[in-house]
Amino acid sequence: MSPQSKKEYLEEIFPRYKKAESKEQKTQIINELCQTCKYHRKHAIRLLTKFKRFAKPKPRKRGKSSIYNQAPILAALERIWKDASMPCSKRLVTIIPLWLPHFPGGLSLEVIKTIKKISAPTIDRVLKTIRKKYNRINLSTTKPGTLLRKQIPIKTNQWEEFRPGFLEADTVAHCGTSIAGEYVNTVDFVDIATGWTEQRAVWCKGEVQVLEQIKDVEESLPFPLRGFDSDNGGEFLNHHLLRHFTNNPDRKDPVYFTRSRTYKKDDNSHIEQKNYTHVRQKLGYRRFENKKIVELLNDLYKNEWRLYHNFFLPSVKLIEKERIRSKVIKKHDKPQTPYQRLLNADSVDIPNSMKQKLTQQFEYLNPFALKKIMDRKILKILKLAS
Secondary structure, three states, rough: OOOOHHHHHHHHHHHHHHOOOOOOHHHHHHHHHHHHHHOHHHHHEEEEEHOOOOOOOOOOOOOOOOOOOOOHHHHHHHHHHHHHHOOOOHHHHHHHHHHHHHHOOOOHHHHHHHHHHOOHHHHHHHHHOOOOOOOOOOOOOEEEEOOOOOOOOOOOOHHOOOOOEEEEEEEOOOOOOOOOOOOEEEEEEEEEOOOEEEEEEEEOOOHHHHHHHHHHHHHHHOOOOOEEOOOOOOOOHHHHHHHEEEEHOOOOOOOOOEOOOOOOHHHHHHHHHHHHHHHHHHOOOOOOOHHHHHHHHHHHHHHHHHHHHHOOOEEOOOEEEEEOOEEEEEEEEOOOOOHHHHHHHOOOOOOOHHHHHHHHHHOOOOOHHHHHHHHHHHHHHHHHHH
């Protein structure tokens, strides 16, 4: 043992020696110290009798105890935080008023008033002991499509979009640790202006299957599709999708079809973030090689999944970014759900009739009930995958 380790061990064993009531207990502690540190018995006795702590004890926290350190409040906060996919404290402050009216079993008025007054830094302190870290596994399955790169322009100024209808798209491979063979893929979509998300499952990421799911997503969106941006994967850069967006006789206005730069994931930062928070965080990194999972996933995505994420999970948007020498200062807006951003959108982009329809739908939704159904369906999918 090093001298520093011996000092630390002596500091740990000293309180036991001081609290020992009988001579036999002290003798046992001295024997333990001699055997561990290889000290002579007389030297060990001198160290224990003349010991002085080299580490200062932690000062006691002054003031009265926090009003949030109560079992009902902690239990309610932990339940909402876990069911809301473990968001950051700033987003959780916005989530709490949306979820409290639907809390299972109800809460007392005192608990509700206390939780509504809680701030983001206080949430960080209260939930510090129960937060867990999740390791991300990065595995890219994007196969570049080179045929249509000249026909599809590059776009990198996505942050400037403020009108609903401009989507970013990407695929999430449920391939486990190997991309060999056939497996299920999730096609992920996000609206840049509002954060509205849609997901669909396909088998083997074929061009025709991806196009069918894109058509289905376009019909379910609460706003018209105006732009579509993707990476350089062959499932997006193909003649089927280019014809559907730009040369479709059934479409009044063509969709602005763009792509990102090659090997530049920051160009698709909106959807890259949603790939984890809206897919990986709940489905994990298992391999889905059973074709029946496609139907189960689409049943989940088209019902509870989209309602849960779009009506009850807020997100923040970058509104300003300033570089001062080597430091970049970012400013974000107040956390809002995609549903709230749609209600605040211009009536030209989102008609009042659609806003009224979304409001009526929101009144009948319960986030805890949606989460319960989602967990049951996800468990069935994971059992089928294993």
